[in-house]
Amino acid sequence: MKPIKVGLLGLGTVGAGTFNVLRRNQEEITRRAGRGIEISMVAVRNLEKAQALIGGVIGNACEIVTDSMLVVTNPEIDIVVEVIGGTELTKQLVMTAIANGKHVVTANKALLAIHGNEIFKAAQDKGVMVAFEAAVAGGIPIIKSLREGLTANRIEWVAGIINGTTNFILSEMRDKGLDFATVLKQAQALGYAEADPTFDIEGVDAAHKATIMAAIAFGIPMQFDKAYVEGISQLQAIDINYAEQLGYRIKLLGIAKRTAKGIELRVHPTLIPNTRLIANVEGAMNAILVQADAVGATMYYGKGAGAEPTASAVIADLVDITRLATADPEHRVPHLAFQPNSISQEVILPMSEITTSYYLRLRVADQTGVLADVTRILADCSISIDAMLQKEPTANEKQTDIIMLTHQTQEKNVLAAIEKIELLNSVFGRVTKIRLEQLS
Amino acid sequence: MKPIKVGLLGLGTVGAGTFNVLRRNQEEITRRAGRGIEISMVAVRNLEKAQALIGGVIGNACEIVTDSMLVVTNPEIDIVVEVIGGTELTKQLVMTAIANGKHVVTANKALLAIHGNEIFKAAQDKGVMVAFEAAVAGGIPIIKSLREGLTANRIEWVAGIINGTTNFILSEMRDKGLDFATVLKQAQALGYAEADPTFDIEGVDAAHKATIMAAIAFGIPMQFDKAYVEGISQLQAIDINYAEQLGYRIKLLGIAKRTAKGIELRVHPTLIPNTRLIANVEGAMNAILVQADAVGATMYYGKGAGAEPTASAVIADLVDITRLATADPEHRVPHLAFQPNSISQEVILPMSEITTSYYLRLRVADQTGVLADVTRILADCSISIDAMLQKEPTANEKQTDIIMLTHQTQEKNVLAAIEKIELLNSVFGRVTKIRLEQLS
Numbered sequence: 001m002k003p004i005k006v007g008l009l010g011l012g013t014v015g016a017g018t019f020n021v022l023r024r025n026q027e028e029i030t031r032r033a034g035r036g037i038e039i040s041m042v043a044v045r046n047l048e049k050a051q052a053l054i055g056g057v058i059g060n061a062c063e064i065v066t067d068s069m070l071v072v073t074n075p076e077i078d079i080v081v082e083v084i085g086g087t088e089l090t091k092q093l094v095m096t097a098i099a100n101g102k103h104v105v106t107a108n109k110a111l112l113a114i115h116g117n118e119i120f121k122a123a124q125d126k127g128v129m130v131a132f133e134a135a136v137a138g139g140i141p142i143i144k145s146l147r148e149g150l151t152a153n154r155i156e157w158v159a160g161i162i163n164g165t166t167n168f169i170l171s172e173m174r175d176k177g178l179d180f181a182t183v184l185k186q187a188q189a190l191g192y193a194e195a196d197p198t199f200d201i202e203g204v205d206a207a208h209k210a211t212i213m214a215a216i217a218f219g220i221p222m223q224f225d226k227a228y229v230e231g232i233s234q235l236q237a238i239d240i241n242y243a244e245q246l247g248y249r250i251k252l253l254g255i256a257k258r259t260a261k262g263i264e265l266r267v268h269p270t271l272i273p274n275t276r277l278i279a280n281v282e283g284a285m286n287a288i289l290v291q292a293d294a295v296g297a298t299m300y301y302g303k304g305a306g307a308e309p310t311a312s313a314v315i316a317d318l319v320d321i322t323r324l325a326t327a328d329p330e331h332r333v334p335h336l337a338f339q340p341n342s343i344s345q346e347v348i349l350p351m352s353e354i355t356t357s358y359y360l361r362l363r364v365a366d367q368t369g370v371l372a373d374v375t376r377i378l379a380d381c382s383i384s385i386d387a388m389l390q391k392e393p394t395a396n397e398k399q400t401d402i403i404m405l406t407h408q409t410q411e412k413n414v415l416a417a418i419e420k421i422e423l424l425n426s427v428f429g430r431v432t433k434i435r436l437e438q439l440s
Numbered sequence: 441m442k443p444i445k446v447g448l449l450g451l452g453t454v455g456a457g458t459f460n461v462l463r464r465n466q467e468e469i470t471r472r473a474g475r476g477i478e479i480s481m482v483a484v485r486n487l488e489k490a491q492a493l494i495g496g497v498i499g500n501a502c503e504i505v506t507d508s509m510l511v512v513t514n515p516e517i518d519i520v521v522e523v524i525g526g527t528e529l530t531k532q533l534v535m536t537a538i539a540n541g542k543h544v545v546t547a548n549k550a551l552l553a554i555h556g557n558e559i560f561k562a563a564q565d566k567g568v569m570v571a572f573e574a575a576v577a578g579g580i581p582i583i584k585s586l587r588e589g590l591t592a593n594r595i596e597w598v599a600g601i602i603n604g605t606t607n608f609i610l611s612e613m614r615d616k617g618l619d620f621a622t623v624l625k626q627a628q629a630l631g632y633a634e635a636d637p638t639f640d641i642e643g644v645d646a647a648h649k650a651t652i653m654a655a656i657a658f659g660i661p662m663q664f665d666k667a668y669v670e671g672i673s674q675l676q677a678i679d680i681n682y683a684e685q686l687g688y689r690i691k692l693l694g695i696a697k698r699t700a701k702g703i704e705l706r707v708h709p710t711l712i713p714n715t716r717l718i719a720n721v722e723g724a725m726n727a728i729l730v731q732a733d734a735v736g737a738t739m740y741y742g743k744g745a746g747a748e749p750t751a752s753a754v755i756a757d758l759v760d761i762t763r764l765a766t767a768d769p770e771h772r773v774p775h776l777a778f779q780p781n782s783i784s785q786e787v788i789l790p791m792s793e794i795t796t797s798y799y800l801r802l803r804v805a806d807q808t809g810v811l812a813d814v815t816r817i818l819a820d821c822s823i824s825i826d827a828m829l830q831k832e833p834t835a836n837e838k839q840t841d842i843i844m845l846t847h848q849t850q851e852k853n854v855l856a857a858i859e860k861i862e863l864l865n866s867v868f869g870r871v872t873k874i875r876l877e878q879l880s
Binding site for chain 2: 030
């Protein structure tokens with residue numbers, strides 16, 4: 001059988017990784033796919049760089065162009081792989097590829113989280129596949145597991161360490177007792193964080209991925225605009241330390257949870273009991289914990305970024321499409337795990353309505369009655385305390401830290417309590433609030 | 441579209457779990473599969489027990505019979521689910537189902553490890569699917585991950601905690617410092633071990649699963665008869681304790697590894713560094729660590745047994761088949777991950793040829809020169825020592841324990857060295873040997 005023809009948009013880290021892995025493991029991949037998979041056209045910005053990578057190896061079999069439109073409209077191409085990034089130009093390219101009857105593989109989480117509904121609708125109408133394993137957690141087959149491996153289950157929640165940069169920073173802060181700014185600089189020097197790290201450290205990247213996981217876990221549309229997004233840039237070393245003393249690790253989690261009132265979709269630093277396996281996922285590694293009614297908890301762990309781990313996911317999608325290209329479009333695996341006519345309209349809850357536990361740190365005067373005032377406010381707001389830590393003030397100080405862990409309560413109760421607590425004369429500055437999940 | 445009709449063979453733990461989950465999550469499963477999945481015939485031994493479970497719920501829509509052949513030959517049935525267990529009768533039933541053009545879903549690891557090659561050949565010739573996610577690690581989608589999620593990779597090795605009973609026993613032995621026999625009795629009382637626990641504790645069950653994983657990881661036939669199988673019944677509490685002191689946990693691992701000389705396929709108690717995530721998988725949980733060239737290490741964690749976790753995998757297979765039933769048989773996912781005409785004939789190495797590290801415990805006389813004699817023998821057998829622990833003899837004793845961890849070496853070298861060491865006058869009894877894997 002003739003090889004399937006792939007057009008590659010972009011030859012950066014992931015593009016080059018895809019090219020290299022496909023070439024290195026060509027024989028093994030063909031043994032699996034039952035058909036060769038051949039990159040026959042590549043669109044790049046820099047022709048010379050591309051020729052250096054591709055030229056010597058397969059010579060004229062792979063055409064290099066600078067105009068991406070030539071790839072997505074090329075009648076010879078069966079599958080377009082989009083690894084350029086960005087959301088506007090790529091959307092146009094992906095939509096044109098679909099309009100031209102091509103299957104699409106993309107690693108672009110932002111594109112899908114923002115324009116996914118439109119893209120999947122177009123793909124469905126045209127009868128082509130849009131595959132995106134690489135968009136969440138790199139090489140970990142989490143999309144496939146959620147969409148195909150757990151189909152028997154009512155999925156209750158998904159909680160993932162889905163951004164390697166922030167997990168690396170948090171691991172280093174804890175390990176070495178350093179502050180955020182120092183570790184960020186080190187991470188940038190080591191290549192774990194980008195020159196402009198905003199998308200990673202502010203949680204945007206994790207929110208794109210959580211949006212995609214929520215859609216396929218619950219059968220809802222992509223709703224990135226409704227996700228709550230809080231990063232780690234405000235996190236202080238002292239809170240990591242206090243959390244540790246209380247038996248918790250702080251991780252940036254992407255959480256999608258189904259509740260009776262609606263769906264919670266949120267990204268924020270989170271305390272997790274340090275006895276949980278996922279609390280021990282360190283460095284740039286990713287892990288996703290899924291709670292489902294029949295199977296219980298399952299976890300998926302691996303590298304969430306990097307040239308070859310991401311290429312692994314891109315190529316798995318290419319093999320899937322190669323295997324299924326001849327299948328009746330009505331009976332392939334649906335893009336978003338659920339049939340397009342069965343998408344649910346369950347609402348995403350506003351953040352004030354979510355329910356979780358909280359870590360609260362207060363700077364207070366070392367005087368009688370402070371704790372009574374604070375705990376009275378908490379009780380009035382229906383918040384009960386699960387654990388407390390009060391530090392002895394050092395010799396010259398008249399202030400000390402009180403740390404409290406609360407039982408589950410609604411976010412709006414905590415916000416109301418904090419507002420009142422901050423008005424107390426015996427409380428200095430702002431109250432630090434970090435959410436806490438037992439993940440049990 | 442008409443529901444797909446399923447015939448269920450067996451209504452024991454897994455059969456009843458499948459029935460219940462399918463009923464409970466019917467709506468959600470149909471939203472995913474695009475078509476109802478209906479159990480329309482069940483074969484059981486005890487009609488009354490079956491009627492109690494099924495009767496009140498869907499009444500006459502599900503026929504209950506005692507003759508399994510009525511299910512596998514019923515022209516109304518699209519998919520046969522085999523959850524009876526055993527290898528001889530079930531083989532006949534599965535082969536008859538295939539001959540009658542039915543797709544098959546089975547949770548039967550023994551059946552596939554022993555008769556898989558014949559069964560898959562028959563299925564291929566007939567153009568039907570045989571799905572078996574439930575056969576390895578219960579609800580963890582490890583078959584799908586290996587077969588579809590990691591297709592880009594050359595898989596280097598797979599190492600798994602794939603038997604919950606033994607992992608529960610090992611966790612308890614370590615936690616409570618109890619010996620094997622005591623914990624086994626507790627496990628039996630708790631339902632974690634069967635009345636006849638031989639298949640679990642002697643490693644046979646894990647070897648069935650490792651055989652299946654080796655086949656789909658490397659594209660080789662099922663070769664259970666070539667697997668090395670060693671269980672945990674001989675494991676002593678003191679070795680778990682010494683391992684702990686040296687920074688290791690002992691787990692029963694199923695290992696499939698590709699080497700330049702051939703494939704290693706083995707099940708045995710194994711020391712793992714306690715810093716590895718998989719070393720911290722406790723109780724009856726399962727986890728499989730996969731090392732592959734592009735993605736690196738990935739791990740899959742969850743419940744490996746039980747009614748609903750196993751049902752989760754059985755139903756995922758039903759949904760897969762429902763989705764793919766109309767696909768061209770030549771272009772579905774191949775049963776063993778690789779195309780049937782691309783199966784490799786790489787040999788499974790005899791145990792004497794495998795390479796790993798070792799934990800050795802010797803009972804020796806507390807006298808000068810013993811260590812010199814022992815280390816000389818090891819050096820002569822090309823074994824180098826990585827770490828050592830020698831306990832001070834207690835007051836009244838003239839004997840002590842020496843524990844050594846070796847660097848990587850061949851099994852045959854270790855066997856030769858042990859033979860010589862046991863001949864030394866200063867060494868008492870047998871040398872205890874446990875294999876050690878760094879899993880890095």
